Amino acid sequence: MKKLLALTALVSLASFATAQKATTLVWSGAITGPTSDAGSSYAAGVEDYCKYANSQKMLTVTLNCVVRDDQYNNANTQRIFEEFVGSQNVPVFLGYATGAMLQIKGVVQETKIPTLPASYHIGLIDPPNNQYMFLPVSSYSENMVALLEWVAKKERGAKVALVVNPSPFGRDPVVDARKAATRLGLNITDVQEVGGNNLDNTALLKRLESQGVKYVINQNTAGPVANILKDAKRLNLLGKMQFMGAHYTGGEDLTKLAGDAAKGFIWATSYYLYDEGDRPGIQLVKKIGAQAGRKIDTIRSVHYTSGMLAAAIAIEAMKRGGKDITAASVYKGLTSMNGSRAFNPGFSVGPVTFSAKDHVGAESLRLLEADATGNFKAITGAQRSRMFQLVHPLK
């Protein structure tokens, strides 16, 4: 009997010790369903960086990486959040879609779980309930305002149209863009909502042409933008109008879908791209992708890099938080990323900085232009939008 008791105690101690030697990182997003084209690469980025972190022994404990498919369904995201945060005490949550992230914002605040979404909707870090949500890179709103600044430099008083997704993801930056345009002396003549079913954009483009619009800024996903570009090419409008877009409009996805119609498209993003092989972050992306045996299309995708950045930030925060990895320690780790302690894994064009008040990670962005081969080349250096802080002061 004594032996049995001793054995039980030993097993309990062993399992307790094992439990202390592991922590879990959870990502929930659309591997299938709408926007899965971006989500599947993002998921691969998260998963592969976790494996890399384990192989490099970045943490003193083993990292269990859980990648769950929420099918772009808000209720599924909530269930996954509850499942892991409620039952398994995960210290940090990586999310995905705008709608789902807006919906869990209150729960994130209540549970005090630091959360990094793949949506860069500025409303996620606006008050109220904004203490534990962190944007890995600059917001869609800042992307659009930066594009407007570029237009204003080129042609003051130009007529600009905004083409946005019919959702909170698309609509939210419009208010900031309008305010910025007024300050920049630009004329926003039209705001059109275009979803994924825009098979023929003739009427839209002809209307913009008749209004004398020279610049079209898109806040959408790559699919609808590619359809607009193809129609603009058919209507011989590509030279007459300059098409531009925020983060999720561009990259490999756009050039794959739009082909040579993407030539000249100007894109705002905070990430380095696959073709910039001289960047240490991209070298790491290639190395990790090759080790994981990913297809070249996945590795080339900017969303693969985005997934890696989100995972890297979470893991770095775990590392900085101290021995016991808890939600509170991860929060401490995240908010310590500033000044000389800024985190720079090399995936984004600037370092990741957070504080209790600053919840935007890599604040710098660049504007890039698609060339004849469909590759995006930087036309600006890493910068911040000057106007953005004025039209949307972060609290």
Place this chain on the structure above:
Amino acid sequence: MPASRFTQTGNYRVRYQQDQTIFATYAEQASLIVGVLLLLALPLLIPKTMLRDVDMIMIFAVAVLGLNVTTGYTGLINIGQAAFMGVGAYATALAATRLNLPFFLAIPLGGLAGALVGTFVGLPSLRLKYLYLAVATLAFQIIFEWTVGHSPLLAQGGAISMPTVQIFGIRDTFLNHNMFWYYIILPVLVAMALLWRNVLRTRHGRSMIAVRDNDRAAAAMGINPGTAKLTAFMIGSFYAGIAGGLFAYFQKAVVIEDYGLHTSVQLLAMAIVGGLGSLPGSFLGPIFIVALDRFMGSASSWLGEKDIFPQGIDVATAMRPLAFGLAIMLFLMFEPRGLANWWRLVRMYFKKWPYKF
């Protein structure tokens, strides 16, 4: 009155009054009580993670009960039930956040808003039938989404956070959320099911059935088909409004994406698979579709991870809608009376058991 109030061995009813009773035997009453007791104990019997699905099933069941009034009982095809749910959800959210009403007033207000809008949307049913009416309700679904998307009052489809609820000193927190709402949704569902059963026994309910079977014959019998149709829309959308109000609190925020066309199609699928115009079907349909959704979600994720399909073909993404479509098609072809008919057959078997005849 049956020969025995304990077992039913045949139909001994000789008066309409007897035909109108909800329960034929004490055994049926007892089984309901046992069923409700089991439901009360259910959270203790199932894994904690499953409780969220049960809550969702119960909320969908309320909406499907409503759909069974319009489509199942009155034959008015409605592809906009999620929009009525959305009307209820947004009305509840406004009542809770702008008027600071407590949830037990805000949710019924959501139901009333749903009923009001539903009656208005039902007006085309006075002129339109079948496919044309289906398209009219589909148009409402689209108008609803557009209206919400362009209304600053409704956060342009962004999130409207719901206030935290407290009842009998118990506060809805992250840890008890699913359990807390289970014990709120369950009595609502039971009450709504009893109301459904009783409304359909009234002259309004009989009018709806008569209109469904043949509206001209119903008119010849002195029934006003227009009134019956509008009543059906009003009641059906009231149920949807209540479901929307519950869903708003349950999800902790109202976001337009939850009330889109896909949800309307899902609700219609639940009604068809469960069995149109049937009370047990209103529960069996949501159970089947939510379980199918969970299963297909896992299966498509698994398939997505395996590189067995050519690159560029996203088979996994197509699997869920394919499964829904297939389920509806197979039920329509081979079991048009839905799962409710299987339930009926099981009950019939046990009524006769252990005798063969």
